Amino acid sequence: MLDLYNKQSKCLVALDSIIFGFDGEELKILLVKRGLEENKETWSLMGGWLQENEGLNEAADRILFEHTGLKDVYLEQLAAFGNPRRDPVMRTVSVTYKALLNIADYDHKLTNKISAKWFSLKKLPELLFDHSEMVALAVERLRANASLYPIGFELLPEKFTLPQLQNLYEAIFDTKFDKRNFTRKLLSTNILTKTDEKQKGFSKKGAFYFTLNKEKYKDTSSYNFLSLTNPDKIL
Amino acid sequence: MLDLYNKQSKCLVALDSIIFGFDGEELKILLVKRGLEENKETWSLMGGWLQENEGLNEAADRILFEHTGLKDVYLEQLAAFGNPRRDPVMRTVSVTYKALLNIADYDHKLTNKISAKWFSLKKLPELLFDHSEMVALAVERLRANASLYPIGFELLPEKFTLPQLQNLYEAIFDTKFDKRNFTRKLLSTNILTKTDEKQKGFSKKGAFYFTLNKEKYKDTSSYNFLSLTNPDKIL
DNA sequence: ACAAAAGTGTTTCTGTTACACCCATGT
DNA sequence: ACATGGGTGTAACAGAAACACTTTTGT
Numbered sequence: 001m002l003d004l005y006n007k008q009s010k011c012l013v014a015l016d017s018i019i020f021g022f023d024g025e026e027l028k029i030l031l032v033k034r035g036l037e038e039n040k041e042t043w044s045l046m047g048g049w050l051q052e053n054e055g056l057n058e059a060a061d062r063i064l065f066e067h068t069g070l071k072d073v074y075l076e077q078l079a080a081f082g083n084p085r086r087d088p089v090m091r092t093v094s095v096t097y098k099a100l101l102n103i104a105d106y107d108h109k110l111t112n113k114i115s116a117k118w119f120s121l122k123k124l125p126e127l128l129f130d131h132s133e134m135v136a137l138a139v140e141r142l143r144a145n146a147s148l149y150p151i152g153f154e155l156l157p158e159k160f161t162l163p164q165l166q167n168l169y170e171a172i173f174d175t176k177f178d179k180r181n182f183t184r185k186l187l188s189t190n191i192l193t194k195t196d197e198k199q200k201g202f203s204k205k206g207a208f209y210f211t212l213n214k215e216k217y218k219d220t221s222s223y224n225f226l227s228l229t230n231p232d233k234i235l
Numbered sequence: 236m237l238d239l240y241n242k243q244s245k246c247l248v249a250l251d252s253i254i255f256g257f258d259g260e261e262l263k264i265l266l267v268k269r270g271l272e273e274n275k276e277t278w279s280l281m282g283g284w285l286q287e288n289e290g291l292n293e294a295a296d297r298i299l300f301e302h303t304g305l306k307d308v309y310l311e312q313l314a315a316f317g318n319p320r321r322d323p324v325m326r327t328v329s330v331t332y333k334a335l336l337n338i339a340d341y342d343h344k345l346t347n348k349i350s351a352k353w354f355s356l357k358k359l360p361e362l363l364f365d366h367s368e369m370v371a372l373a374v375e376r377l378r379a380n381a382s383l384y385p386i387g388f389e390l391l392p393e394k395f396t397l398p399q400l401q402n403l404y405e406a407i408f409d410t411k412f413d414k415r416n417f418t419r420k421l422l423s424t425n426i427l428t429k430t431d432e433k434q435k436g437f438s439k440k441g442a443f444y445f446t447l448n449k450e451k452y453k454d455t456s457s458y459n460f461l462s463l464t465n466p467d468k469i470l
Numbered sequence: 471a472c473a474a475a476a477g478t479g480t481t482t483c484t485g486t487t488a489c490a491c492c493c494a495t496g497t
Numbered sequence: 498a499c500a501t502g503g504g505t506g507t508a509a510c511a512g513a514a515a516c517a518c519t520t521t522t523g524t
Contacts, residue, residue: 005247005324005325008284009285009286010245010247010248011246012240013246013248013317050317050328051244054319056315056317056318077315079314080291080312080314080315080330082285082290082291083291084287084288089240093328093330095315095328
């Protein structure tokens with residue numbers, strides 16, 4: 001039987017991650033310049049190779065850690081890309097992951113070391129190979145997930161204000177929501193806990209901080225927690 | 236630079252498809268017994284190897300064609316599975332696809348040749364490797380898609396009755412819908428065209444056949460065409 | 471005539487949308 | 498005092514859910 005396996009052609013397997021971050025204003029993704037290729041000047045997703053004794057998720061975690069120093073990041077498989085000519089150097093299948101992280105957690109020293117940079121989703125540069133396609137898919141999936149699950153919180157710090165949360169959702173869906181309707185909807189899910197601490201410095205009045213109620217958060221009943229399939233008006 | 240590529244370990248890439256079919260009553264999936272392994276007696280998904288010069292979708296199409304004789308089947312990538320020990324013979328990454336086909340189109344001569352068999356989703360046998368996990372994911376995605384897009388029609392013959400359509404959706408979601416609400420909702424999408432032909436033999440009264448209005452069907456406005464996120468009562 | 475499945479309307483209720491003013495604070 | 502962003506309620510509307518009887522036809 002080994003023969004049947006040995007006859008088959010093998011292939012390199014790469015992992016590439018679309019790393020989303022939110023700075024309170026805009027939704028961004030983290031891109032790097034790879035030091036190694038002739039396309040030294042081209043921005044690309046963070047990626048690496050699958051090693052012999054690791055699973056795909058494991059490898060994606062490892063690569064993210066190597067690049068950012070972060071562990072326990074929300075990481076979810078998106079899709080495999082396998083056009084035989086996608087990498088001109090050698091046939092490679094790339095398995096893509098989408099990561100959500102709080103920009104404030106991110107270690108800037110590492111950023112500089114590997115020449116990584118956050119880019120606004122609206123002003124992305126040209127990307128390596130088929131990486132633009134990967135980003136487009138990631139955005140699509142992020143939207144789909146964010147309307148079904150309270151997933152967006154991975155992108156926020158532990159304490160956040162309602163205006164921040166609304167900004168985030170507006171950035172994800174590239175639209176505007178009515179403040180009152182948005183607040184009502186979010187509060188009705190009971191996944192938010194109001195603290196009595198106020199944000200200082202940003203606005204004069206200051207907005208109350210909220211935290212995530214993790215009990216409810218994990219509860220599957222928050223499935224479809226926002227019905228954002230028809231938000232006030234999607235552009 | 237080639238060095239950097241050549242140092243990396245390569246890996247077999249397999250494709251496995253979860254093939255859904257509907258017989259008017261139950262939702263089924265097509266399984267095969269692979270002739271080649273020591274687990275001759277274990278049912279498994281239809282699968283094959285990625286070849287040197289083909290893309291992933293291309294390979295999935297080819298493998299489906301080789302097994303069933305069918306072309307132009309609805310086929311969509313699900314996910315890659317890459318646990319390093321998932322295939323005990325040799326490290327393999329499997330990219331899975333979900334296929335929807337009309338059981339009546341399926342060629343039974345081929346079926347017998349390769350010892351393939353339709354199994355009710357509710358009575359699946361033990362499956363090879365991690366194939367059960369793959370099936371579970373496929374069902375989950377099928378449900379998600381079927382509530383957002385009028386995808387279920389791929390599973391029906393060209394002419395179908397409203398009761399058949401309802402049976403299909405009930406099978407997908409493993410629940411019951413109210414006949415009147417279901418009919419109203421479906422007809423309101425305008426993707427169905429009533430014919431004046433009636434189904435004979437099954438019921439005494441006979442149900443009218445409908446066909447799919449392909450214009451509307453392709454229209455993206457049918458996005459979220461059924462809001463089946465909260466159907467009458469999901470179990 | 472009767473059994474078996476097809477077909478059809480109305481009411482209730484819930485959730486979504488649209489909309490405008492006062493509040494708290496820093497300057 | 499005023500400018501800036503934070504916070505709040507209500508009415509109209511649309512879509513979902515609940516519900517039962519009549520129709521057709523094969524036996």
